[in-house]
Amino acid sequence: MNTLKKLKVLGESAKYDLCNYVDPNFETYASGKIPGVYNSTSPNGHCMPLFKVLMTNKCSNDCKYCINSKSSKLERYEFTPEELSNLFLEYFNRKYVEGLFLSSGISDDIDPSMEKQIEVARILRDYGYDGYIHLKILPGTSYDLIKRAMSLANRVSVNIEAATHDGFEELTSTKNYKIDIIRRMKWINRLSKKDPSLAPSGQTTQFIVGASNESDEEILKMTHELHNKFEIKRSYFSAFNPIENTPLQDHEMPHPKRTTRLYQADFLLNSYGFSFDELIFDERGNIETEIDPKYSFAINNKELFPLEINEASYEELIKVPGIGRVSANRIITLRKRRKYIEKLEELKQLGVAIKRAEPFIKLNKSYQATLNF
16 A cells, blocks of 8 residues: 555544644645644744644544544555654654654554554654654553553543533444543543653643534533543644534534634633633523633623732733733732833733733723723
8 A cells, every 4th residue: 555645644634633732724734745744833832843643544433523433435544553653753854743643543442453553652762762742542442551652652632522421422322431531531640640751741632612512611611620630731622524424514513713712711711710600601601702701701890890900919910801921920020029010011011912901901090991891
């Protein structure tokens, strides 16, 4: 079988799995000149090209949203561990990529399929490659194999796909939500606590948004729970995309801004210290798509604003639209030096988005703008 043909098919199939790097220009990946290269951007802005591919698109699962479902009529391909590790090393040595993201369908039983991914990582480590590896843990993988995967990978992940048991059952009949998914997340967390050297970058997960009838409120409750219980480093939200010749080919797509608002709300919960009760949902349990959730909080809590910049605590400052964690820390640092802010231009120099923040702040008791609530 032609290696390039395999790579084009299995690299394209891998685009549905999100990882810890998000490409702001996703079309670069889909139409890139070099198959399998995912032009990614890390949270700190560093561009990190990943070799992102499936071990195989053969699969015994029946996920209704997935092109690789066992019922799909498509050509099936599979790499051997030796083929894939050699291909990665060729890309790496040519400086096409800096890291590996490896996922897979389940071509036979679960553990033999997982062992093939682990073997790729083992070959690379034995070769001397010490860079980034992210391994996707297949649902139902045994405890011992998860531990082996974590001993070789920087990060691992199990795709939860749905926020509730009922929502999960809408999508598949071949996987068990509590046993195959939640229990494996629990094992990963337990192993990490016992030995922090195992998958030191932790674990992540992914939700398919819009494939079932789950609300944003249900999704965010679960992401918050996973963060608190299993120390999930990040939850990714993949917007459902109807694929021809799958059971959900006629299912409606979610609003184009829905996943963006979920990311923003999840960030408020897990990085900004917002409580779940401070998020604003409509009567259907969904977030407003036209405005971001932080702005929505502010206009629904007008008694808290405008906030005096020279007196507010860090916790109060980061709830102001246009003020992030970095700019809030800069404001607090200046105050500790007995330097107080008198002009909007000074806030702008500290990184504050002035147009967003103006209606919600005061400087030396003076209102900066008005807002019609």
